[in-house]
Amino acid sequence: MTEQNNNTENLNKEDKANESTKEGAFSQTKETEPVKSEKQLKKEKRNKLWNEIFSWIGVICTAVLLATAIRGLLAEPIRVDGNSMSETLVDGEIVIATKPRVLRGDLKHGDIVICHYPRRNEKTINIGTKLNFRVDTAFIKRLVALPGDTIAIIDGELFVNDKLVEEDYIAHKSLQSYPRRVLGDDEYFVMGDNRANSHDSRSRNVGTISSDMIVAHAKWVIYPFDRIRSLD
Template identity: 35%
Template sequence: MLKELIELGKSVVIAIIAAFLIITFVFETVSVDGHSMDPTLNNKDRLIVEKVSYYFRAPKTGDIVVIKYPANPKEKFIKRVIGVGGDRIKIENGNLYVNDVLKKESYILEPMLGDFDEVTVPENTVFVMGDNRNNSRDSRFSDVGFVDYKMVVGRAALRIYPFNRMGSLSSVVN
C-alpha cells in the first residue's frame, strides 16, 4: 500500500512539473478580453499561444502576438505586429505607412481616425496595434510604446473557441 502511494505521489509530481514546463515554454491558452482586435478576434475568443517559434526567430510583421502590458506586466494584450526594428511607422490622414509604403489592411475594423508622427522602431522591439484601430491601447500610446522582445509572450496560433470560428490564425490575412 505504501509503495503504491509513493508511486502515485511520484506520478502527480511529474505531471505537475510537466504541465509547468509546457505552460512556461511551449504553449498556453488565453482569452481575448475586449474589442481591440475586432474583427479578427472577438471578445471572449479562446486562443492557443505558442511560444516555441520565438526562441528561434524574432516576431515578424503581421504576427498576432500576446504581449505583457509594459505598464503592468501581469496584464496581457493581444495585438498585431506592425513594425520591427528599423521600420519607420507613421499614420497620416488615417492611413498607415511602414517605411513610406501605404499598407493595405483588409483586416482592420474601420478606417483609422487621426495621425501619428513618424517613429523608427528600435532594434529588438516591435510596434503593435489592434485591428480595431480606433479602440485599441497599443504602441501609439506611451504606456505601451515599443514592446521589447522580452515582453512578447508568444504568437497566437489557433482559435479554439467559439467552435464555429475554430482554426489557425496563420490563415488570417497579414
C-alpha cells in the first residue's frame, strides 16, 4: 500500500513538473515575441491604407471600362436638344440609342439615328495661337434615303425611288424642294421631322452623311416617365 502511494506521489510530481515546464516554455515564448515599434505599426497601417486605395482604384477602373464598353458597343442615353424632331421627339427628352444595328450596317428607311455632320466636329479657339480640337456634336435625325436611292423633294413632299413617301409623323411641313439625285455608295440622307425648322441634309453646308457619321439608332424614349415609348 505504501509503495502504491509512493508511486502515485511520484506521478503527481512528474505531472506538476511537466505542467511547470510547459508554462515556463509558454511564458518564455510570450516573453520572446518581438514587440512592434510605433514606426512598424505606422508602416503597417499605411500599407493597409494603400491596399484599400488600390483596391478601390481597381473597382473604379473596372466600372469605367465596363461603362465605356457598354456605350461603345451596346447603348447609351442621349438627351434631345432642340425641336428639330418635334413632334416625334421634343426638347429635353432622353432616348436610349443602341449600337448593334449600326455596327452591322443594318439600317433602314425611317430609322431615327444619332449622327454627326461633315465639318461640324472641329472647333478653333484663339489663345495667342490657333488651337483646333475635336468636338463631336451629335444630331438626332430621321434616315429617309439610303445609298443607291434616288431622292427628290417637291414642294415639301418626299419622293424616294420616284415614289411618294407617306410621312404621317410630320407635324410641321415645309414647302422647300430638293433636286432629284441618286445617292452614292456611302451616302445617307437625313432630315428632322420638324421640316420647317431642321438643319439637315437639305442644307448645302450639311449635305449627305457617310456611314461612319452614324453613331447609333434611337430606340426608346425613357424620360419624362409619363412619355416612355418605343420609337420603332
